[in-house]
Amino acid sequence: MNVFPELLIRLLAKAERVAVLTGAGVSRESGLQTFREAQTGLWAQFKPEELATPEAFAKDPQLVWDWYAWRREAVKAARPNPGHIALAAMERKIPKFTLATQNVDGLHRLAGSENVLELHGSIMRVRCSECGLRAEFWEEGGGVPRCESCGGLLRPDVVWFGEPLPADELQQARLAAREAQVFISAGTSGVVYPAAGLPFSAKSVGATVVEINAEPTPFTPSADFSFQGKSGEILPALFNAVWG
Ligand code: BV8
Numbered sequence: 570m571n572v573f574p575e576l577l578i579r580l581l582a583k584a585e586r587v588a589v590l591t592g593a594g595v596s597r598e599s600g601l602q603t604f605r606e607a608q609t610g611l612w613a614q615f616k617p618e619e620l621a622t623p624e625a626f627a628k629d630p631q632l633v634w635d636w637y638a639w640r641r642e643a644v645k646a647a648r649p650n651p652g653h654i655a656l657a658a659m660e661r662k663i664p665k666f667t668l669a670t671q672n673v674d675g676l677h678r679l680a681g682s683e684n685v686l687e688l689h690g691s692i693m694r695v696r697c698s699e700c701g702l703r704a705e706f707w708e709e710g711g712g713v714p715r716c717e718s719c720g721g722l723l724r725p726d727v728v729w730f731g732e733p734l735p736a737d738e739l740q741q742a743r744l745a746a747r748e749a750q751v752f753i754s755a756g757t758s759g760v761v762y763p764a765a766g767l768p769f770s771a772k773s774v775g776a777t778v779v780e781i782n783a784e785p786t787p788f789t790p791s792a793d794f795s796f797q798g799k800s801g802e803i804l805p806a807l808f809n810a811v812w813g
């Protein structure tokens with residue numbers, strides 16, 4: 570059980586504007602693997618950074634498509650954990666609450682969060698790699714499905730390494746980080762940019778920054794409050810300490 574500093578409790582209790590950045594660590598307790606841990610089974614021989622690229626898809630579309638189909642099945646079986654639920658509850662207590670996530674699993678919205686910025690897209694959405702048309706449904710099980718409109722190969726609607734983030738979501742996240750009185754970074758290794766720059770940006774304009782992560786990150790030395798442990802335990806405990 571975490572004992573939270575009185576100062577942090579008071580800051581959150583009276584905060585009007587809070588911004589949050591989450592990473593794969595927040596979905597770990599829903600049973601979804603993070604990017605840094607070794608993959609299991611068939612995928613153990615691959616590193617995510619090598620598969621989540623346009624080059625990998627161009628070289629072997631079937632391999633990359635199958636990796637995402639495998640991950641999509643895991644996401645479909647996953648449920649929001651107490652960390653997701655605590656963030657959704659926090660949003661209902663804070664007048665201006667923005668949740669920017671690097672996760673592509675959709676679990677924040679499933680937990681009831683409303684103002685969610687999916688900085689890296691969604692694994693549950695698919696788009697044409699040629700014309701960009703989004704496909705609501707597609708044939709699974711065969712080869713890489715093709716676009717009904719132009720015949721191009723379909724791909725997951727996620728942001729790969731080397732690809733730009735969706736401009737609108739990134740701009741909103743950057744604005745929220747600059748306006749936040751409190752910024753919470755949860756479950757992210759803080760190595761992937763530009764998302765990893767958000768807590769630094771909040772800090773640079775005077776926000777109080779809280780980090781919740783299983784291990785130290787490059788941001789830890791800059792955090793005003795840093796809690797090392799499971800976000801599925803720390804986030805609910807923090808919510809209860811402030812609004813319990
Ligand atoms: C771009 C979607 C430019 C796909 C993802 C050199 C220096 C700096 C930057 C770069 C560089 N070389 C290249 C770059 C840019 C690159 C980058 O930052 N690379 C890094 C690796 C150095 N960035 C990009 O390419 C971005 N695009 O820059 O474009 C551009 C601009 C204009 C025009 C053209 C191009 C795109 C980045 C997005 C890539 N897509 N995901 C998919 O999901 O398949 S990134 C992917 O990894 C995740 O989405 C996530 O964002 C990222 C990091 O993963 P995390 O979420 O942090 O998860 P991770 O596993 O790393 O960490 C989990 C943490 O949780 C751990 O610390 C762990 O301890 C902790 N944890 C575990 N369990 C728990 C827990 N914590 C709490 N509780 C628990 N239970």
Ligand code: ZN
Binds near residue numbers: 699700701702716
């Ligand atoms: Zn198309």
